[in-house]
Amino acid sequence: MRLIKVIGGLVAVVLVAAVGFLVFAHRSEIAAADPPASFDRELVARGARLAAIGNCRSCHTVAGGLAYAGGVPIPTAFGTIHGTNITPDRDTGIGAWSQEAFVRSMREGVDRAGNHLYPAFPYDHFTKLEDGDLAALYAYLMTRPAVRATAPTNDLAFPAGFRPLLAGWKLLFFQPGRFEDDPRSSPELNRGAYLADALAHCGACHTPRNGLGAQQGRHEFAGGVSASWAAPAIDESNPAPVPWTSESLHAYLRHGRAEHHGVAAGPMQDVTRNLAEAEDDDVRVLAAYVATRMGAPSQEREERAKGLIATAAERLPFNVPVPETMGAAAARLPAGAALYAGACAVCHDAGRTGGMDGIDLALATGVQLASARNFLNVVLDGIHSPRHPSAVLMPGFAGALTDEQIVELAAYVRATYSNQPPWPDIAATLRDIRLNRIAANAEARP
Amino acid sequence: MTATSTFLSRRTVIAGTGALVVGFSVARRAFAQQEPQNVGEEPRRPVALPGSLKDAPLIDSWIRIEATGAITVMTGKAELGQGIKTALIQIAAEQLDVAPHAITLVTADTASTPNEGYTAGSHSMQDSGTAILNAAAQARAILVNAAAARFALAAGELKTGDGKVAAPDGRAIGYGELVSTELLHVEATPASPLKDTSRRLVMGRSIERVDIPVKVTGGAAYVHDLRLPDMVHGRVVRPPSPGARLKAIDEARVRRLPGVLAVVRNGSFLAVVAAREYQCVQAMRLLAATATWDGHSDLPESGKLYETLLALPSRDNDILHRSVALPPGGRTLEATYHRPYQMHGSIGPSCAVALREADALTVWTHSQGVYPLRGALSELTGLGAEQIRCIHMEGSGCYGHNGADDVAADAVLLAIALPGRPVRVQWMREDEHRFEPYGPAMIARLGAALQDGRIADWHHDVWSNTHSTRPGKAGDLLSALYLQAPFPPSPPRPLPQPDGGGDRNAIPLYVLPSVRVTNRFIPQMPLRVSALRGLGAYMNVFAIESFMDELAAAAGADPVAFRLAHLEDARGRDVVTEAARRFGWQATHAQRRPGFGHGFGFARYKNLGAYAAIAVEAEVARESGRVRIVRAVAAVDSGEAVNPDGIRNQIEGGMLQSASWTLFEEVRFDRTHVTSASWASYPILRFSDLPERIEVHVIDRPGEPFLGTGEAAQGPMAAAIANAVADASGVRIRDLPLHKERVKAAIGV
Amino acid sequence: MITLTVNGNDHTVDVDPATPLLYVLREDLALHGAKFGCGLGQCGSCTVMVDGRAVFSCLLPAAAAAGRQVKTVEGLGTIDEPGPMQQAFMAEQAAQCGYCIPGMMMRAQALLEAKPAATEADIRAALEPHLCRCGTQARIVRAVMRAAQAMRLVDAVGRRAEASP
Ligand code: FES
Numbered sequence A: 001m002r003l004i005k006v007i008g009g010l011v012a013v014v015l016v017a018a019v020g021f022l023v024f025a026h027r028s029e030i031a032a033a034d035p036p037a038s039f040d041r042e043l044v045a046r047g048a049r050l051a052a053i054g055n056c057r058s059c060h061t062v063a064g065g066l067a068y069a070g071g072v073p074i075p076t077a078f079g080t081i082h083g084t085n086i087t088p089d090r091d092t093g094i095g096a097w098s099q100e101a102f103v104r105s106m107r108e109g110v111d112r113a114g115n116h117l118y119p120a121f122p123y124d125h126f127t128k129l130e131d132g133d134l135a136a137l138y139a140y141l142m143t144r145p146a147v148r149a150t151a152p153t154n155d156l157a158f159p160a161g162f163r164p165l166l167a168g169w170k171l172l173f174f175q176p177g178r179f180e181d182d183p184r185s186s187p188e189l190n191r192g193a194y195l196a197d198a199l200a201h202c203g204a205c206h207t208p209r210n211g212l213g214a215q216q217g218r219h220e221f222a223g224g225v226s227a228s229w230a231a232p233a234i235d236e237s238n239p240a241p242v243p244w245t246s247e248s249l250h251a252y253l254r255h256g257r258a259e260h261h262g263v264a265a266g267p268m269q270d271v272t273r274n275l276a277e278a279e280d281d282d283v284r285v286l287a288a289y290v291a292t293r294m295g296a297p298s299q300e301r302e303e304r305a306k307g308l309i310a311t312a313a314e315r316l317p318f319n320v321p322v323p324e325t326m327g328a329a330a331a332r333l334p335a336g337a338a339l340y341a342g343a344c345a346v347c348h349d350a351g352r353t354g355g356m357d358g359i360d361l362a363l364a365t366g367v368q369l370a371s372a373r374n375f376l377n378v379v380l381d382g383i384h385s386p387r388h389p390s391a392v393l394m395p396g397f398a399g400a401l402t403d404e405q406i407v408e409l410a411a412y413v414r415a416t417y418s419n420q421p422p423w424p425d426i427a428a429t430l431r432d433i434r435l436n437r438i439a440a441n442a443e444a445r446p
Numbered sequence B: 001m002t003a004t005s006t007f008l009s010r011r012t013v014i015a016g017t018g019a020l021v022v023g024f025s026v027a028r029r030a031f032a033q034q035e036p037q038n039v040g041e042e043p044r045r046p047v048a049l050p051g052s053l054k055d056a057p058l059i060d061s062w063i064r065i066e067a068t069g070a071i072t073v074m075t076g077k078a079e080l081g082q083g084i085k086t087a088l089i090q091i092a093a094e095q096l097d098v099a100p101h102a103i104t105l106v107t108a109d110t111a112s113t114p115n116e117g118y119t120a121g122s123h124s125m126q127d128s129g130t131a132i133l134n135a136a137a138q139a140r141a142i143l144v145n146a147a148a149a150r151f152a153l154a155a156g157e158l159k160t161g162d163g164k165v166a167a168p169d170g171r172a173i174g175y176g177e178l179v180s181t182e183l184l185h186v187e188a189t190p191a192s193p194l195k196d197t198s199r200r201l202v203m204g205r206s207i208e209r210v211d212i213p214v215k216v217t218g219g220a221a222y223v224h225d226l227r228l229p230d231m232v233h234g235r236v237v238r239p240p241s242p243g244a245r246l247k248a249i250d251e252a253r254v255r256r257l258p259g260v261l262a263v264v265r266n267g268s269f270l271a272v273v274a275a276r277e278y279q280c281v282q283a284m285r286l287l288a289a290t291a292t293w294d295g296h297s298d299l300p301e302s303g304k305l306y307e308t309l310l311a312l313p314s315r316d317n318d319i320l321h322r323s324v325a326l327p328p329g330g331r332t333l334e335a336t337y338h339r340p341y342q343m344h345g346s347i348g349p350s351c352a353v354a355l356r357e358a359d360a361l362t363v364w365t366h367s368q369g370v371y372p373l374r375g376a377l378s379e380l381t382g383l384g385a386e387q388i389r390c391i392h393m394e395g396s397g398c399y400g401h402n403g404a405d406d407v408a409a410d411a412v413l414l415a416i417a418l419p420g421r422p423v424r425v426q427w428m429r430e431d432e433h434r435f436e437p438y439g440p441a442m443i444a445r446l447g448a449a450l451q452d453g454r455i456a457d458w459h460h461d462v463w464s465n466t467h468s469t470r471p472g473k474a475g476d477l478l479s480a481l482y483l484q485a486p487f488p489p490s491p492p493r494p495l496p497q498p499d500g501g502g503d504r505n506a507i508p509l510y511v512l513p514s515v516r517v518t519n520r521f522i523p524q525m526p527l528r529v530s531a532l533r534g535l536g537a538y539m540n541v542f543a544i545e546s547f548m549d550e551l552a553a554a555a556g557a558d559p560v561a562f563r564l565a566h567l568e569d570a571r572g573r574d575v576v577t578e579a580a581r582r583f584g585w586q587a588t589h590a591q592r593r594p595g596f597g598h599g600f601g602f603a604r605y606k607n608l609g610a611y612a613a614i615a616v617e618a619e620v621a622r623e624s625g626r627v628r629i630v631r632a633v634a635a636v637d638s639g640e641a642v643n644p645d646g647i648r649n650q651i652e653g654g655m656l657q658s659a660s661w662t663l664f665e666e667v668r669f670d671r672t673h674v675t676s677a678s679w680a681s682y683p684i685l686r687f688s689d690l691p692e693r694i695e696v697h698v699i700d701r702p703g704e705p706f707l708g709t710g711e712a713a714q715g716p717m718a719a720a721i722a723n724a725v726a727d728a729s730g731v732r733i734r735d736l737p738l739h740k741e742r743v744k745a746a747i748g749v
Numbered sequence C: 001m002i003t004l005t006v007n008g009n010d011h012t013v014d015v016d017p018a019t020p021l022l023y024v025l026r027e028d029l030a031l032h033g034a035k036f037g038c039g040l041g042q043c044g045s046c047t048v049m050v051d052g053r054a055v056f057s058c059l060l061p062a063a064a065a066a067g068r069q070v071k072t073v074e075g076l077g078t079i080d081e082p083g084p085m086q087q088a089f090m091a092e093q094a095a096q097c098g099y100c101i102p103g104m105m106m107r108a109q110a111l112l113e114a115k116p117a118a119t120e121a122d123i124r125a126a127l128e129p130h131l132c133r134c135g136t137q138a139r140i141v142r143a144v145m146r147a148a149q150a151m152r153l154v155d156a157v158g159r160r161a162e163a164s165p
């Protein structure tokens, strides 16, 4: 009997706690409303430029699909979440959302109906947005063509699918509140910091996350992941062989490519494609801010970079069989060297009269990173032109080279073009990427 | 298996490429003719005989029949993928009353075919088709007369078929038995006993093209595939900027590479020859990496291209001026249109093989004009024209004057350095992109006065560089400009009306009471340019037909109705009406979906060639500015349609290529060089840009003269797209290309 | 020495292992189907099949093709006995200059072997890496659709033949 009582008591406690939690977790619905019939044109235009910085399209527009109609699968550690339709369609989009409902979603991560939203939607950043910017974003979204489209249901591991739990996650990790200027910093850098943090949400990818998927504030910008890509550190530990400057960052963010750094690839290419549509001054302060976060490079790093640039300029075409063109690793890793010579050197080495686009790999950040992920992703998929998404800058080698060959190539490139230790178990990284792709492909199929 | 076992012997190769003309009488007048020196798109010719018979009036310049009955038809035109071979065979077969496969066609070869100048300007059917049509008909009549004499019957009683002349009594005699050396060695007469159009069996039918089977089965179909015994490979190192001069090279280092046979340097012309192709590419790379250059070209600031061009001196010429006093009132409109440099961008980079032997030079080339090329090579090498033989072999589609002639010169320069060995040169992709002669940038300013909904006055000013720097002279060949003793480039020249160059199609076909059209020819060329499919017609039709829509809008009229109201040419009206009907203009135009637009474009190519009207439905994505062509419907009248599917294929291709130019293409450059060095920096249309539907309706006109088709779609398609974009977005864009950044900037958020 | 298996035949060639397969096919094996278009993986005219997948032969070192099954357009049939893909391109007259076509055919063949029921949308998407400057795309799509149908038919007949004793 006692046992029953104890159990009963426990059940009651749990129930009360659960009810209490649900009460705590509960958010009320905001009544459906018709958005204003028209908006100030200038406000809409401002919203467009801000949305470009916020990179909204990347998660809310499938490749080749209708703008903001949602459906983009976003892989997370807990399963796949889908970007929702944020066009002003009444039934499937946000057409019935008042500005209040929109602002609440951005600042608190709660939809109009009162459901908690997954932090894949970066409200931990958007909460810091200013009222005026939110109004502009609202005006912009509400003037997009309405599209009737419902995103596929999320596919999350138990218990992540139970939304009220998110209230607990928020309690632990989410700090609502506006952005605050750093009084010691200049207005430009403060603006840059605001854009980087509140809107561009750089940290969402470039800051490491903890086991529950929250960004580790103490390690802001120390490097994270995005889909199957590594997002390199953008603080003092940035691994770029040639240190970034505010100018080179501006070029990169704005045009998707920078001298001595190459072309943006993977998810970052989307970011740069969007930033091409932002206000140039905004991109400039964003770049300036990130540059200060990276800090001034050491003398030694500067020297090394100069050396690399000089070597790159003089490097002879590797695929020409004269000894002086070959690196030391060629003898040790002949298979990888032959692959490089036949498949890569044509674009990546000097000797082309046409000013081909391939970067000297000694300057490529992806070759320097601790993991081979980014390098492998680029080899598998290639790179599209940042300006013309359908034009191929570099072809993918996914079908052309076998996994074994890709591993040989990676080992050779790492040995020749970085001063880092060999990548550990490239084959395993490659397998992992492939498995994720198979899953993602299965997901993409209806 | 050994590599050499698969080499074709030189003899077979030559036979297969058009040299098999032995034992025929030499049609002297055709060969002795000098290539025209001041050629535009086609040689000038006196009047009288039809088509190219004017220049080569002997029937056996065109048709030869051997004692075995084998029939060889010769044309000075070249197959460029336009299907000309098939159409010419059809014409000859029809008029000779034989099956198409009984005919062997020999295309442009300075040793065996008439000189028909260039295969350009959509002239092949008009020139060569007409010549062969008449020559074949006359040859048949000659054969029938010869048979009549043998049978002692009246010619009218005899019938032809299957390569024989048959008498009503059952006697029959093969053509081969009838011919003698002199029989067909006679001048053609102006009138020909053409077969009645109702009795035609081969013409007017879509027979399959004769060149396709070998192309889809991996046969040696192109000059690129030519393999001669002992053939070696050459590659040219191009300068970093067109104006740069070679300072120094590390020749010894390159010579040490495996397979290298020669490093050829003459002034700033730098090249390498190696035994194997990839060895040659490697050597070229090392040579390029170690070469140093001086100086550079001063190119215009790319953002100020049009201002720069307008500031250059121009030679102005009213090509049409008719003014009548206008009644007062009405409305005037003005608009200026721009077109950037655009490239031919052949998928296969230009290629040629040359062989210097004893006192002969043989060149296998995909040049559009073997005779003019021969003239230029003669000047370049100092060899007499009779020592040089240029044989046309197919190349990758060229669409005008691309690198074909230039690479032939490259091959010749290297062949002279290595006598006795055939030298094959193929350009690298970046060479083709950076050094081909582009289609010129152009400006067109149009103005009109509207009165009572009709055009009362019209003026059109067009600024352009030349549209032909085709050879004829050595200085028209790229590498000749870099030699130690360089050849001067030919002085740029405008091409005269009625064909025109920059002013091609600048005169609208519409009824205009008062009109002035002025060609403003700019001699000075910031970038090297030449003929690109359609020449000025692409731009002028784009401008005229865009402006017609602007005027229609101002007049509150439907674009198609507005055109018809100003069009009296009956065949022009027919294609406009047919395209509109097939598109469903009337029915669907009123109910366009939001974001979708309809556009129309019409022109008669050069006002002399084929008529084409095109209607397009396009969608403009407001967010990205991307234009998507949903469907395109064309109606075309090319005169008598010899091969309707061939016409459809040409028009479809023209429409898609024009769509590519119109939506995407612009040669980019900085102050010293062209930066569009590959497909990544010069994007073109891809499968994802392919319309859902594309239709071409051919209006056949049996018995009417052939009208050139190949370039007819370029202008109308561009205008139809621009008009559809304006219709969909409400914003008129007058600058090409209509790429998404431009469209997006124009339509705003 | 590298041994390549092309269209089912073994060939031993003596080339630098880095030599792109394209040059070996054209120069050493006299197989002209694959064409040089860009050498940069941007146009598709050099496409061949390697182990059933469409690959740009201009960027595949010969050494990387060793021990794998290479198929070129010559392996799809001959001029006297064209295979279904070639027949379809002839029937649709899907060529102008034709330079891009063999590469297109090999990509299409790889697609149809992997996915016999490919739809028009699949075909358009698969051919995206290929450029055609003549504007033959509409016909190319039609030709591949026709080839798909023919290949399915051949398959069905083959199966029926196997099923009957
Ligand atoms: S030649 Fe290989 S992709 Fe262009």
Ligand code: FES
Binding pocket: B081, B347, B396, B397, C095, C096, C097, C098, C099, C100, C101, C131, C132, C133, C134, C135, C136
């Ligand atoms: S048919 Fe000429 S490039 Fe495609």
